[in-house]
Amino acid sequence: MRVAAIALGVLAAGCASAASGLSGADGGPAADTSRGAASARTVLAGVYTGEQATRGQQDFQQSCASCHAVSEFSGPIFQRIWAGRAVGEMYEFVSTMMPDGDPGGLTPQEYADILAYFLRQNQYPTGGAELPADAAALRGILFPGPAR
Numbered sequence: 001m002r003v004a005a006i007a008l009g010v011l012a013a014g015c016a017s018a019a020s021g022l023s024g025a026d027g028g029p030a031a032d033t034s035r036g037a038a039s040a041r042t043v044l045a046g047v048y049t050g051e052q053a054t055r056g057q058q059d060f061q062q063s064c065a066s067c068h069a070v071s072e073f074s075g076p077i078f079q080r081i082w083a084g085r086a087v088g089e090m091y092e093f094v095s096t097m098m099p100d101g102d103p104g105g106l107t108p109q110e111y112a113d114i115l116a117y118f119l120r121q122n123q124y125p126t127g128g129a130e131l132p133a134d135a136a137a138l139r140g141i142l143f144p145g146p147a148r
């Protein structure tokens, strides 16, 4: 239920208040993560590798590009919608709801690689380690900026 609502919020578009309404309303993991921590870091810390993003680009072309332009997942509106929210939240949505018609049809690694591709499209820096294909670990990595 919650992930579907997030998708709608995102689609409903760019509507920052929809996004903050959501995290406020459910008091869920997103809110907890951002309050939670000392250990939280952001995608500005270098959380994926260039090689991973290149794999993700190929996976995206193969499994996502029939319905999405990659430009949907970068730029000021995307960054505003995701500000203060966890990469894990996006991972959970994408890995359980996408591709539409074949949800969960990719491997965890492929989903993580696609998110790395999105990070590169947003010009977030690369680092020494790959973005983990693990929802719990990804919940500790936030998009920069104050949650709205």
Ligand code: HEC
Pocket (backbone or CB within 6 Å): 007, 008, 010, 011, 060, 063, 064, 065, 066, 067, 068, 072, 093, 094, 097, 098, 099, 100, 101, 106, 114
């Ligand atoms: C067959 C068409 C189709 C394919 C293929 C597809 N999607 Fe989607 N996607 C949709 C539709 C339709 C929605 C909006 C409805 C929804 O939320 O279920 C959506 C919504 C999304 C959203 C949330 C809204 C947004 O724009 O931020 C993300 C993120 C997303 N898709 C990522 C992906 C990724 C990553 C892949 C490849 C693994 C993928 N999609 C493959 C049709 C598709």
